[in-house]
Amino acid sequence: MSYSEQLLDAIENHDFSQSKILLKQALDNDTPEVLASLAENLTNYGFTDLSKEVYRALIAKFPRENLFKVYLGEILLNDGQEDDGLSLLYNVSKDSDAYVESLLVQADYYQSNGFFEAARDKLLEALELAPEEDAIKFGLAELYFAAGRYESALDIYQDLIKRQKNFGEVNLIQRLFQTEAKIGNYEEAANIINEHSSDILDIDSKYQAGLVMLSVGDDDKAIEYLDDVINQSPDYVNAYPLLAQAYEHKHDNDQVLRSAQAGLAYNELDETLYSMGAMAAANLKEFDTAEDLLKKGLDIAPDNTNLRLQLSNLYLHEGKFAESIKLYDADNEEELEPQAHWNLAVAYQNLDNSEQAKSEFLLAYPEFQSNPEFLKQMTYFFNTQPNSQDIVKQLLDKYLKLVPDDEDMIDLYNRII
Structure with a gap:
């Protein structure tokens, strides 16, 4: 067994007492191929201080092997040693086999730090050198997507999806319909979902599909996807308001209430669910349930004016003035x-x-001076007050312009003029 293998075994067994000794022995005795593999594994395990030593040793032995410089540069950037990392990457010459890899690492660094234009330039340069490389195209599409340049991202996703449905851990079907939705092409996004329903497997894709279907008014499909999300992960709290909304569109108050109550069991801070649940409960004439939901919502969010108005309306309906x-x-x-x-x-x-x-x-x-219901209420009230004939007449004038065939109000108007 090589010293590199012994070191990795010790790390896997959480025995770090001999790490430095085994590392030195590996550097002194193991082949370059084994050491390159060791450095990669150490990086994957998170032992970047050790992997940096290995890469530095390899660079010292093979100063023209630029790929080791790229790997070390990437680790240095991730560890916050930006000047040293960038210096290594910039020193990879354009005629090197590792130059494209260097550009990709630089692009990732610039994107992570919010330098969109610099990242794009690096990716475009890499794509010019390796025009058939899908990894570069995917990186560029992801960059455009993250920066909100959805039209540019869409073209690349459409090209990539001809050859694969996933890139690494990213579902390209999801990216495609999500990008269409971001542009506002909801119908096209829905068509993609319907055509590739069997490929929408992960929970986030199903959630996004539910959102798109809700946007195009296909409430049954939205419910189907959102139910799948909740069945797969009941604590996926963002799904519950959308599910309640879909049932609200179908005027299914019982399911709206059930969805709201289920969602609140996992997230008692969701003010929207208190509102939707209370509205559904009131429609079902379950006024105690509605009142309880609104009170709990106001306990959580005392400044929520919508919840307070709902509770006020409920109290008026129940005569609790x-x-x-x-x-x-x-x-x-x-x-x-x-x-x-x-x-x-x-x-x-x-x-x-x-x-x-x-x-x-x-x-x-x-x-509310243009609201007929308000004007009618206000008119009846002021008609009972002394010395209010002029204001009643003004209110009637406004009201009858809005509702000219209300015989009761016409009769009242005729009696006061």
Whole structure:
């Protein structure tokens, strides 16, 4: 057994006491081929300090073997020794067999650090030297995709997929339909999914497929993919809001509620699921469930105005007017949204607090002056207030322009003029 093999065995057995000794013996006795393999394995195991020693020894013995310089340069870059790493890579000559490999390592470094143009230039230079090399094309496509240049990425993915469906761990089918979706070609993305459904196997691809199908209105297919995601991994929390949305489109309130409750079991911080679940529960007339969901949501996110409005609406529906008002007790009136003022107006009106109701109606009026339902409510309220004939007439004028055939309001108008 070579010293290199002994060193790797010791590392695999978590015995690091002889590492330095075995490494020196390997460098002194093992063949260059064995040492090259040792360096690669040490890098894969994460022992880069040891692999750097091996590569330096190999470079000293074979100064013209530039591939060792590329491998060492890559390790140095990953370890934060950027100047030394780049210096090694830049010194690989263009006529070297390792030059293209050097360009790829440089491109990866520049991309990782956000230098898109520099990375692209390195990849384009590499592609010019090795135009048939799919690894370079794939790297360029991934770079374009990450930088949001989806049209450029699409052309390359379409070419790559003619020869393979996966590149390394990347599912090219997923990349292709995802890129089409990023461009806005949702129908084309859906067609790709339907044509290659048997190739969409990994969980992330299924999630993305569900999202695309939801975007094109194919709720049944979206549900199919999202169910697969959840069955495969119940804690895939991003799938639950989409699944609830698909069932919402089908007006299946029972399944919306089930999806929301299931998702909240894994992620109690999802404010969207509290809202969707409560809405579905209210539609099912399960008002206690709706109230419980909204209260829990507000405990998690007390500043969520949507949840608070939903709970306020629910309280008004149930005749819990004081509870609806209490939701806004601590808020500055100037910070309240117009719908909150409308809800407060209705609550105060039902509690016979006319002065507060009048104030809230007037605060809500600028936003809802073209809303027939609001104008009708406000008209009926002010018609019960003393000295309000002029404002009632103005409200009726606005309302009847919007709903000219409302006989009750026409009759009221005729009685006050």
